[in-house]
Every structure is written in C-alpha cells, then in structure tokens.
Amino acid sequence: MNRYRFYRGILVLFLVLIGLWMIQKEQDRRQESERYMVSVIVSDSNNDRWIAMKQGMEQAAGDFHIDLNIISTGPFATLEEELEVVRREVSNNVDGVILQMVSSEQAYEALEGIFTKEAVIFLETDIEPEEYFVSVVPDNIGMGAALADCILKDYGERIEGKKIGILGGNQKQISMQQRLSGFTKQMEGSNAEITWVLHSESEEQIEKEEMLTLVDLLVALDNAETEQAVDYLLEVPQEAKRCALYGEGISEKVVYYLDRGLIQSLVVPNEFHMGYQSVKEMSRQLSYSPTIGESSQVGFLVVDKENLYKADNQKILFPIVQ
Amino acid sequence: MKGLFFQREHKALPIQLIISVSFTIVSICCMGILGFTLYRFLVQKMEDITIESSEQILDQTAINLETYLRNMRRISDTMYYSVIKDKDLATDTMAEEMNLLYEANKDNLISIACYTNEGELVAAVPVATEKEDIRIVEQEWFTDAVGRMENFHFSTPHVQNLFDNTSYRYYWVISLSRAVELTNNGSSRLGVLLVDMNYSSIEQLLKKANVNHSMEYVYLIDREGEIIYHPRQKLLNMHLLEENNQIAASYEDGSHKEYFQDEERLITVKTVSYTGWKIVSVTPKRVLSMGLTETRLFFVILMLLTMLMIIIINQLVSSSIAKPLQRLNESVKEWEAGNMNPEIYVGSFLEVEHLGKTLRSTVAQIRQLMEDILIEQEEKRKSELDALQSQINPHFLYNTLDSIVWMIEGERYDDAVFMVTQLASLFRVSLSRGKTIISISDEIRHAKNYMNIQKIRYKNTFTVDFQMEEDILKCCTVKLIIQPLLENAIYYGVQGMDGEGEIQIRGYRSKEDIYIEVSDNGIGMPKEVVCQLLSENNHAPKKGSGVGLINVHNRLKLRFGSCYGLEIESVPDEGTTVRIHLPYLIYTEEMQVLLESGKQKRQEEREQ
Incomplete structure (x- = not known):
C-alpha cells in the first residue's frame, strides 16, 4: 500500500514539475517576444544624408528584434531645441535613445538630468567627457x-x-x-x-x-x-x-x-555600418547591462569620379534601389 | 571481501522484485528504442518536409524569375527582330517603336538603348541626356555583348552609368545586352542592344521568397557565384557578414549539406534556365533543432510518463504474480515455526493451487505421523513405568512378608497384625486404583506405613522423623518414590551403625518447586560413589532387590521432565541426604489425568 502511495506521489510530483516547466516556457516565450523600444534623434532626420544610416539601423533592428522609431526632426539650431525632443521621447518610456548631439559642449550636464534608466548611444559625434557614454562614430x-x-x-x-x-x-x-x-x-x-x-x-x-x-x-x-x-x-x-x-x-x-x-x-563615412553598429550596441546594452558598453569607430571611403562606379564603391554610395 | 561478494551474488531475491525489475528493464529498453526510432523518424521527416518546402519555394521563385527574364528577352527580341532589323539608320528612326515597347514594360524596365559598335548612342528610351565623357565601350555589358555575339548577356546588378539625371537619381539595374546588326545606308554594321532591367523587380521577386522571418533564407547568385540578391546584402557589402556563395555556385541542383562558419546548413539549389543563375535556399540546422526542441521535450515527457506508468503497472502485475507464492511461503514459514496445523494458502493460479493442495496434504500426513509417533512413545513410556513399578512391588513384598514371617515365628503376633495392617495400608496406597500419580499426603502415608514395618523389623534401632509442610501435602507426586529412599537409608545408612540411627524426612516448598529430603546419619559415601549412584551403569554394591535411587530418579524424570529427579549429598561417616525435586502441582483429578497422560511433562519441556 505504501509503495503505491509512493509511486502516486512520484507521479503527482512529475506532473507538477511538468506544469512548472510549461509555465516557465510560457514566461520565456513572452520574454522573448518582448521587444525593446528605441528612439533615434538626429538633426534633420529627413535629409538624404541619413538614408544609408537608416538602412543600417533598420537592418539591425530586424536582426536584434528592436522597435525603432526614427524621430522626424528639422535641423536643430540649438542644443535646447534638441533636448526638448529628447525629453519628450524619454517621457514616452522608451528603453533607449540613439542620439546625434548638435553640440558636444555642456551636453553631459544637460543630459544627466534627463536620462534615468534609459540606455544612450551617441551617434557620429562624442560628447564631453567622452568616457561616460558609448558612441558610434566615424574616424x-x-x-x-x-x-x-x-x-x-x-x-x-x-x-x-x-x-x-x-x-x-x-x-x-x-x-x-x-x-x-x-x-x-x-x-x-x-x-x-x-x-x-x-x-x-x-x-x-x-x-x-x-x-x-x-x-x-x-x-x-x-x-x-x-x-x-x-x-x-x-x-x-x-x-x-x-x-x-x-x-x-x-x-x-x-x-x-x-x-x-x-x-x-x-x-x-560608412554610415550604414554606423547605423547598424549603433543599434547592435543598443541591443547589447538593453539585453545585458545599460551601464557597460564599448564605443566604436566605423570606416570611410574616398571616392572620385574615376572610381565612383567601382563595384565595391557602388554598394556603399548608392544604398537605395530605385 | 570475495566471500561477501560471493554471498551477495548468490543472495536469493524476492520473486516480485525479480519480476518487477526484469519487466521494467525490458519495457524501458523497448520504450527507449521505440522512442529513439520514432524521434529519428520525425527528425528525418521534418528534414524532408523542410527540403520539400525549400524546393517548392525555389521552384516557384525560379518560375517567377524565368518568366520575368523571358519577358525581358522577348522585349530584346521584339526590339531587335521587329524594330532594328527593319530600320535603316540613315533614313529611319526607331524611337517611336522603342518608346511603345518601353511604355508597355516600364514597370520592369529602366531603359532601352541601342549603341553602335563604337559606343555611339543610336536611340534610347526614356529620352535622356547621355553623360559626358562616358566610355560605353569599356562597360562590361558592352564588352560581353561584343565578345560573344550569339548570346544574351545578363550582368550582375550595378548602378546605371549612362544618362544624366538632374534629380540625383541613380538606378540599380541588371543589363541584358546582345550584339545586333544595324543597317546604315544599306550596309550592315555591328551594334549592341541594351535592355536595363529594374533590379528592384528582381529584388521584389526574391523578397517574396524571404517573407519568413526565421533563419531560413533564399539568395540568388550568378554562374560565377557573384551575389545578385541576398536578404542581407548590405551587410555582405560592408563585409559585416559572410556568405558561402562561391562554393554554392559549384553545387548541382538539389539538396546539399554544408558546414559554414562552424554551422551545419541544409542547402537547396535551383538553377534558373538560360542565365545560369542559381537560387540558393539556406536552412541552418539549428532551425530544425529549434523546431524540434518542443517535440523533443514532448517526447521525453511522454517517455518518462510512460515509463512511470510501466513501472507502476509492472509493480501491480508482479505483485499479483508473486502474492500467492508469498502467501504460500508464509504458510510454510508458519509451519516451520512449529505450528503443526498451519493455514496453507490455496488459490489464485493453477500451479500455486496445486502446490498449496500438495503441501496441505503433506502437512496433514506429517502431522498424523507425528501424532502416531507420540502415541507410540507414550505407550512405550507407560510400559517402561509399568516395568519399573513392577520391579518395586515384588521386592518390597518379599521384604515385608519376610519380616511378618519372622514375627510370627517369634510369636510376636501383635506386631505381625500391626505389620499386616501397615502392609495392607501400604498396598492400598501402592495400588491407588492403578494410578501412578497420587498426592504427597498419600505418599507420606505410604512411607510411614513402610517405616512402621521396618522399625518393627529392625527393632527400633533407628528413629524416623517426618517434617512435612502442610502446603505441599495436597500436591502431586509419582507414587512409591520415598519408600525406596527410606529403604536405602536403612540398608546403606543406619543398618549396622554403632549408635542410634536417625532418618529424617523433610518436605518443603521453594517457589514453584517442592523438595522432599530423606536424610540419615549413617555411614555416608564417598563423592565418586555419589556421582555413580544416579547413572544408568552404576556398579555400586547393592543390597536387597538391587533397585533403588536410579529407579526413582528415572520415574521422576519420565513423569515431570529432565529438570526434576533426585539430588544426593553425602559425607562419609556423617550421613546422606537424598533430595526429591518435584514441581509444585496441586493434586486434582484433572491434573492427575494430565500427568498420567504425560502431557504435562511435554508442555514443561516445550516451555524450557
């Protein structure tokens, strides 16, 4: 009799374990399907010059499951103008912000009061002091x-x-x-x-x-x-x-x-790479630790009329398939 | 250690455990093999389905691509055979027909242009300004067409570098070029017809094959392995990603397995007719594994649950098989423990029932045999007792009658009467209606009668003193046990003494035992003689009939058990004490019957 009780106990325990495992799997699935929201703030975002960078960002967003929101902006005349947009995005509970600062001076002090838990990556230009933030910039x-x-x-x-x-x-x-x-x-x-x-x-x-x-x-x-x-x-x-x-x-x-x-x-500058790298780094920070990151530098290309149509150059210079 | 191992190795295990473990091992092995086979089958099936699905996608994409490319070739053919061949460049213009053709296909076309073999533009649609300083003859599509005139030539995707576009637009195109024969003033000359296809049309076709967001993807390469389309082409261009396209170009149509960047991948290749382009479908093996993870876990859980169920069922089955045998075994153990009438289990299986019935009948037979042996032994014992008692009676009678004769001869009639009276009383006790168990009071009376007779015979040369506790008089004893002791006391103790002999009979109880001591102050015996007195083969000198202590001792042991009997203490020249040891048993008719039947003794022996 005791033996059967023992086996029944094992069976129940087994079923409970399966149940717990299924709940865990469901939680993992939800966690996996959770996507981070990242805003991109650059000056004059609709300018053609950002096309390659946006493509890089969108490619990385697809690869790393990030919801990217490239904020539509005009050319920022002042730092305060840009900070206003940053504040608005932070208040929208974004997980991270990729930012091209219109001014590297006094940016740190201004941003310190805005960001609390959000991950920040600077694009194209560093700010002072450089070591406090992660940046993806050209050489x-x-x-x-x-x-x-x-x-x-x-x-x-x-x-x-x-x-x-x-x-x-x-x-x-x-x-x-x-x-x-x-x-x-x-x-x-x-x-x-x-x-x-x-x-x-x-x-x-x-x-x-x-x-x-x-x-x-x-x-x-x-x-x-x-x-x-x-x-x-x-x-x-x-x-x-x-x-x-x-x-x-x-x-x-x-x-x-x-x-x-x-x-x-x-x-x-290889702006496709810069865009891709910035989102990739953002994904890494959001997934692991927002406080640890590594700044990186992307390369550039020197072209003239003669080598403009070289196969390798074409691929970087003409990102859009019309 | 070896011995221990040997012992363990041969230790008998319960049948239920053996059945249960054997069944479980066999079941688990079978389940394991079955599960593994099913899983492998499922994996193979999934792989086949993936390959089939990839092939379907590739077939569909190839059909779409071939249709598109056929249309482009048709445009080129129409342009050549219906327009260029009919026109003399000196007098005719082909702009109108070319424009019509372009308008009809402009969704898929960027431009149609015709050049002379010197790279001079003959006609082009849509109308645009040709770039200055452009070296048409050096462009790849041109050299290909001129180099192999009989063929169509499809280029890899490139940015069109022919016309000036002031809206800063640059088009990615795939150039379809061919050598054509131009007529100018009736003479023919070589030219090149260029149809620039919009690369985005091909891109759209291939994108449709990549709508699935899993890690499976499809890409397109030319016959040299140059990538025409790849879903992550930009990353490849930036060298942020690598593809195995050069190797894929060497694959035949069908499915292949390859290792690329430490990853096993399933590659399906389909060649697009005429162009030699290859559509390549890539399915990383881990995609299959990911899809199988849930299935694998489901299989494992199912297997574990089944195994658990099998173990439980095995327990139940083995229990139902082993239970009757165990119950039969319990019956045998009960029998072994001494229960001569055990409840033998009979039931369940035919074999167990047969065994049970056989055992039951065997037990009954053995019990019968043992009872027979007991009866036989009892009979034997009775006959031994009877033989011992019959040894006493003639002996005593001879002595007493000898005394009476001696009295009558000496004219001591009163003494003779007294003696005869005592003898009669003595015989009455002796007979006791055939009983061998009598009360101690009767035995004492018998002893007194005897001593009275002996005192007369020995002219009161000794004294007799009876000191019996009242408590023991109502207890049981074997009859005629004191009288032989008294006889010995007289013959071997006080007879022939210089002084007055003293014989003392003392009876008392000690816990559950009764002791009756017959002591004399006679000549006593050495220790070695005492030791021999109670042995069967004693050679002690005997007077009288030769029976005595050993007789009494045996009778007591036979009746009450081996712990009862006589004890002798003797010191030479001081005297002898013979102590009778009896159990304290109140004399009743039931007890008398019980003792007579010998059951009391067997019970006591069992208790010991």
Missing part, C-alpha cells in the same frame, strides 16, 4: 586627414602657395573639431595657406563670391557644408572652374556632383 580625424591627402595627391608640388577655404561646419561638435584638426595637421608643411575657416554657427558671414575669389581650394567637412559649397559653385560658375571642391558627404546630391565633376574627391 573623424582620419576623414579630415584623408581629405588633405586627396588634395596633396592631386596637386603634388603645385600645392605650394595655394589658398584653401574650409567650411568647418558645426565646430561645437567634437566630430567636426576632429575633422578640422585632422585636415590641418595633415596639411602642415605643405606650404598651402588656409585662408579662411568658416563655422556654421559663426555669426561672421562672408559673401560667397568674395569667399571663392579668395581661395583656390574649397574644403567642406560635412555633408551639409559640401552641399552648400556645391550651391556656391553652381551660383558662381566662373569661379567653379578655378576653385576645386573637396568634401565629405553621402547624400545623393553630393554624389551626383562628384559624378558631374564639380567635386574632386569625396570622403564618405
């Missing part, structure tokens, strides 16, 4: 230096005495500072003269015609500046034949004008 110093190398390669000995104008973009961003420093450092000893450096936030305005007449070479350090330089050259066609443009960018417009020969060389 900005390398890109600046690559632009200088293109000029030095094209001009060789003829560079001596050439005047260079630099459209330095938003120098409140560390990335732009790095590009500028990378360029100027590389140009040291070349006997070329940097006639002017124009920052986008600078209040000093120079007439386009005047600007172009002053220089032989125009260097634009980001996509917006390159597009702006293209516009300058198109507006003053007589100067365009004399003034060579070297720029950084990825938008269809800058690629088109590279194809047309208006831009001599273009440095193109």
